[in-house]
Amino acid sequence: MPVLLIGTLDTKGDELGFVRDRLQEAGIATLVVDVGSLNPPRIVPDLTREEVFRAAKTTLAEIQRQGDRGHAVTQAAAGITAIAKQFAQQGQLDGILALGGSAGTTIGTAAMRALPYGIPKIMVSTLASGQVSPFVGVRDIVMMHSVVDISGLNRLSKLVLGNAAQAMAGMVRAASETRRRAEADPKPLITATMFGVTTPCVEAGRAILESHGYEVLTFHATGVGGRTMEALIHDGLITGVLDVTTTELADELVGGVLTAGRDRLTAAAMKGIPQVISVGALDMVNFGPRATVPEKFRDRRFYQHNENITLMRTTPEENDQLGKEIAEKACAASGPTTIVLPLRGVSAIDAEGKPFWWPEADQALFQSIRNWISSDVKLVELDLHINDPAFATAITQELLTQLRKG
């Protein structure tokens, strides 16, 4: 199986050729893909730019006719992403290595982000000593700083590119051993979602699950936490999900800063793995410092968590919509799914006498879930607060029951 080597061969052909030659000397099969669109490639690719743009449902001629660099980059990224995913799905991919500046990094990492965890991914980039989160996202992408521009082979670039090739060779050679060790782990993985205001529940649940031989990965509901969890589930690494803290849905709906996007709460449903869902912290939407809260929310109810975090109470109307969304996403699940409602409050500050206590808002959430849920999904209502120890015990037992059946 080859390592995909990706670059714009009109500008970085010699450099990609150097990496290819080092990998081949190391006995690693390679497949060079051209993602350039301007001048002719400086080395002969195994997959041409014509094929890349075709995979993006356009043509090189069309791209060249438009002459729009940003569009060319977007289409090249779409094309190589489609190609890389197809290789990976067919088990035909040992690794992926790209090199480039801003365009090449955009194109190469787009393909890498679409691939499962564990497949070696190296991006040699002029941008690797800066803000890399748009490129790395939630993935195990290795960013390697090129130090100097990737333009010409010289003593320094040969050191950097040589190390990139050998790092890839090392990972590929030991890939089956790396996988075996990871999979030999006797403990199946459970993911759980937490916020400060749901910590007692999740920590108690985690202890119970660990005592039953599971490993629990806890994700903070910060947007990136939820996204990472969904990605892990997609990749088939997760055995069950204790989704206590679905609050990121509120940030997505209302416009808070900690959204995990529209696909939150979909991966477990799609993969058909056991999941227990609750409504933790759906009383709040997150903003930064008070001054950053949009003017349109002026009349809402706020709680200043600290000077950098401002929480805004969700309304009955918003909770009605959130309940519908949760029910619908749960109903779409192909695996065992339970929703558990804590009728006495969904967060540490949503309890009698606390700042976000608003029974009508919580009721709107609960009632909407009852209205929209189908009989495929089990609904459990508990006259408890989310952080009552009995609630943690109940949801964890529910998940353990699902797991035993599965």
Place this chain on the structure above:
Amino acid sequence: MPVLLIGTLDTKGDELGFVRDRLQEAGIATLVVDVGSLNPPRIVPDLTREEVFRAAKTTLAEIQRQGDRGHAVTQAAAGITAIAKQFAQQGQLDGILALGGSAGTTIGTAAMRALPYGIPKIMVSTLASGQVSPFVGVRDIVMMHSVVDISGLNRLSKLVLGNAAQAMAGMVRAASETRRRAEADPKPLITATMFGVTTPCVEAGRAILESHGYEVLTFHATGVGGRTMEALIHDGLITGVLDVTTTELADELVGGVLTAGRDRLTAAAMKGIPQVISVGALDMVNFGPRATVPEKFRDRRFYQHNENITLMRTTPEENDQLGKEIAEKACAASGPTTIVLPLRGVSAIDAEGKPFWWPEADQALFQSIRNWISSDVKLVELDLHINDPAFATAITQELLTQLRKG
């Protein structure tokens, strides 16, 4: 020679042990260093935290007595940096790998930034999908995203840590071959410094040097460009320096945004390699958009390069100081050093009829250099503008003459 493995063994001992075991299985020697300061290490280190803090000229007891986490991290970073540098200087270091969150990343990358290019450097970090420039700096540090917290070995962390170990093993195994290829490059490296306003000079000089069999690495005088060049010279990778554009000194002196720090224009002097220095773009200090220029500069002369770049003319007084600094730094050189002055203007906008034309300011710069220079340094004054083709020819010939003598 071993690979240094660095982590806080009170919190990440198991994880570092996993990496160590994989490297040892791959036949790579390891040396585990504990940089923690709280609880006892979870695995036995080869170098203890006591030794690390001693290398920072403090003690573990003192660190624990103070109980200041930030201070502990700073001291651990200083200790491991001193240790790593010593290993590298003795040729006793095959690679360096660290893992951690914010503290571990601060500590591990501090040591990596102190090491020469080419020595394999891998940082497995929870922060590797964010702003990494303080960690990577101008170095060839590989940042590997841990995806999940580095707390416990599980299916996912074993994939990521296993790949990190194998990437290091691959680089170390082929290290001599990687070095051989880099050093086998028949073309010695020259570095040159450029700005948009000195491009004609540098491009012409580059063409001449390339025609004489040199490879020219051009750095933009953006602060990071100058810093990278100084680091490369320090590491012994550079044969000669055409330092046309010393403008970063003005940003450092006056307070512009593109400073390369106080050590700019020192590495070539310290290493004793041939250098030709000019005063390109010393007519300007760089700021961002006009609104970001500090109020104290209100009455100065400005030129709006574009909406994001505001240039400020240096004054005769500032130029007098800059001339002294350049002369002093040149005089400190142990190798052949020439300063070449373009008497008709130092940048594209410092010429008769152009916005930064101010003969008194340029004269202050030139006269200060004449005043402070010693007889060890050759001074060449040309009645030319910096971008006159004859100026590029003259400075390049000067460097070629130095190189032939060397």
